[in-house]
Amino acid sequence: MSKRPFITKVQAEEIIKKFPTPFHIYDEKAIRENARKLYKAFAWNKGFREYFAVKATPNPTILKILKEEGCGTDCSSYTELLMSKECGFKNPEIMFSSNDTPAEEFKYANEIGAIINLDDITHIETLEQACGIPETVCCRYNPGGKFAIATTIMDNPGDAKYGMTKEQIIEAYKILKAKGAKKFGIHSFLASNTVTNEYYPTLAKILFELAVEIKETVGVEISFINLSGGVGVPYTPDKEPNDILVIGEGVHKVFDEVLVPAGLGDVSIYTELGRFMLAPYGHLVTTAIHEKHTHKEYIGVDASAVNLIRPAMYGAYHHITVLGKEDAPADHTYDVTGSLCENNDKFAIDRPLPKIDMGDILVIHDAGAHGFSMGYNYNGRLKSAELLLREDGSVVEIRRAETVDDYFATLKGFWDIIK
Ligand SMILES: *Cc1c(COP(=O)(O)O)cnc(C)c1O
Numbered sequence: 001m002s003k004r005p006f007i008t009k010v011q012a013e014e015i016i017k018k019f020p021t022p023f024h025i026y027d028e029k030a031i032r033e034n035a036r037k038l039y040k041a042f043a044w045n046k047g048f049r050e051y052f053a054v055k056a057t058p059n060p061t062i063l064k065i066l067k068e069e070g071c072g073t074d075c076s077s078y079t080e081l082l083m084s085k086e087c088g089f090k091n092p093e094i095m096f097s098s099n100d101t102p103a104e105e106f107k108y109a110n111e112i113g114a115i116i117n118l119d120d121i122t123h124i125e126t127l128e129q130a131c132g133i134p135e136t137v138c139c140r141y142n143p144g145g146k147f148a149i150a151t152t153i154m155d156n157p158g159d160a161k162y163g164m165t166k167e168q169i170i171e172a173y174k175i176l177k178a179k180g181a182k183k184f185g186i187h188s189f190l191a192s193n194t195v196t197n198e199y200y201p202t203l204a205k206i207l208f209e210l211a212v213e214i215k216e217t218v219g220v221e222i223s224f225i226n227l228s229g230g231v232g233v234p235y236t237p238d239k240e241p242n243d244i245l246v247i248g249e250g251v252h253k254v255f256d257e258v259l260v261p262a263g264l265g266d267v268s269i270y271t272e273l274g275r276f277m278l279a280p281y282g283h284l285v286t287t288a289i290h291e292k293h294t295h296k297e298y299i300g301v302d303a304s305a306v307n308l309i310r311p312a313m314y315g316a317y318h319h320i321t322v323l324g325k326e327d328a329p330a331d332h333t334y335d336v337t338g339s340l341c342e343n344n345d346k347f348a349i350d351r352p353l354p355k356i357d358m359g360d361i362l363v364i365h366d367a368g369a370h371g372f373s374m375g376y377n378y379n380g381r382l383k384s385a386e387l388l389l390r391e392d393g394s395v396v397e398i399r400r401a402e403t404v405d406d407y408f409a410t411l412k413g414f415w416d417i418i419k
Contacts, residue, residue: 003237005283005363006030007389009324012285012361015387015395021361022286022303024372025387025395026057028065030281032391034244035069038273041248045255047268051095053229054080056274056369057282059386061398063087066277074229074272075114078105085112095226097140097187097272099162106130117187117226121168124175138185138226139164139172141210147190149198155191163188166210173218185224185270186211193232193275195239200227201250204269208258215262226270227251233279235317235366242276275369282368284308284318288360297334299356304338305345306381308367309374312344319365320348328354336362340379372399382407 006027007015015025035050042048051074052066058080063073064087072093073084084094091113098105099119103126109116110131117138118124127133142163147155157163164172173184186207191199204227211222234241251269259267284307290300310316320336322328330352338345347364356362375383382402387395408414 003319003321003365004326005321005323005365006281007283007285007323007363009361012323012363015285016287016361019385019387019395019397022284022301022307023385023387023401024307024367025283025285025389026062026278026368026398027281027389029389029391031062031065031278032069034281035066035071035277038244038248038271038277039070041244042251042269042271044248044252045269046266047224049093049268049270050277051093051226051270051272052277053272053274054084055373057278057371058083058373059398060087061388062278063089067093071277074274075109078102078108081105081109081112081114084114091115092136095138095270095272097138097226097228099140101126103130110134115185117185118172119162119164121164121172121175124172124179128179133176133179133181135181136183136185136223137176137181138187138224139169139176141166141169141186141188141207143188143190143206149196149202154194154196154199157190169210170214170217173214173220177218177220183223184214184220185226186214186222187226187228189228189230189272191230194230195232195234195242197243197246197250199230200247200271201254203227203230204251205254205258208254208264211264211267212258212262215264222264222267224268224270226272228272229274229276231271231273231276233275233366235319237319241280244276277369279366279369279371282366282371284364284367284371286362286364288356288358288362291356291358296350297332299334299336301336301338301347301362303347303364303384304340304379304381305342306338306340306375306378307384308347308364308371309376310370311347312342313374318347318367320351320353321363321365322354322356323361323363325354325360330354332356340381342378377402377407380407 076098094114286303292298386399
């Protein structure tokens with residue numbers, strides 16, 4: 001699969017006249033089409049809902065687009081809850097899947113009608129003291145060990161801080177039931193960025209069997225099962241993307257095999273996808289401003305890890321297209337760098353690319369999720385703008401770039417001292 005940007009060089013040049021690089025730009029049409037496909041994949045399940053993981057792309061314009069497509073939000077902090085509420089999400093459209101949660105946030109989540117997903121058995125007490133036990137409550141499961149599909153190890157839940165053990169989660173439902181909860185959910189997130197159609201069905205089987213066991217041993221009915229995030233995207237061009245229709249059918253099959261015979265055919269399936277909903281539909285657009293020939297060939301761009309930290313943080317691959325040179329041979333090898341005083345501030349290392357000239361516009365792909373949102377202000381660099389390519393081809397700014405005043409705003413007394 002080759003990766004083509006959703007904007008051309010001519011379009012980018014036009015956009016840059018008004019909004020200088022670097023910026024993130026999102027493709028509204030593709031976001032909507034993908035969301036519709038997800039709903040189609042789970043149309044067999046009456047109560048299906050996608051709770052978009054706000055942390056992936058916390059922008060109200062994006063949240064409202066997803067709301068129009070039927071999605072709710074998944075939050076894990078006060079600000080994400082507040083943003084969801086202000087965007088008009090209401091009970092039961094907000095999921096609060098947090099961990100290490102401050103008591104005030106449970107209280108606020110409950111106030112705005114969010115479904116609270118407990119990460120630990122000890123949080124029952126925190127929740128009860130903060131706001132009482134709500135009628136609907138969810139618990140997060142962590143089976144421990146390694147999570148494998150066939151013989152391939154996908155991730156390592158035994159090392160993850162999230163969720164409760166089997167014994168704890170069963171005990172948690174007993175306590176919650178005794179304290180008056182009526183509707184129960186199960187949640188689990190066992191592997192991140194999976195590029196296989198088997199992840200959700202494998203996870204679903206584990207959770208569906210757990211639901212049956214809980215029904216039998218605790219005597220509570222599970223009303224929803226939240227498969228959470230983890231359906232990924234192919235960051236590298238050699239990978240085949242997930243087929244969400246196949247994934248939906250895979251979950252359907254396990255649903256019919258495990259839940260229906262146990263009398264649990266009314267269970268709603270929820271997802272909390274972030275990356276799958278947005279990553280491919282956002283580009284980080286940046287301009288080449290320096291070339292440097294020392295022990296290696298470097299291209300310096302006007303974006304840095306402040307705009308997209310995944311390569312620096314995880315060594316993540318993000319595909320790069322030089323606009324206008326989409327079909328040119330990749331006969332040069334570059335490190336593409338930002339300006340931070342950290343040697344890991346590189347968008348690409350030893351990457352074959354076409355010859356890059358100063359002023360060339362580069363598209364860094366799959367930056368629509370966990371891109372802007374993971375940004376920070378190291379070296380006093382300011383966060384860039386977010387733009388939206390509308391369905392009619394127009395471009396609007398949906399978050400302005402930070403200014404120097406924004407950067408200094410939290411420094412008490414600073415202006416008085418320097419004046
Ligand atoms: C991060 C996260 C998600 C979304 O994960 P993606 O990899 O973006 O799909 C969903 N639920 C929870 C609880 C998370 O922490």
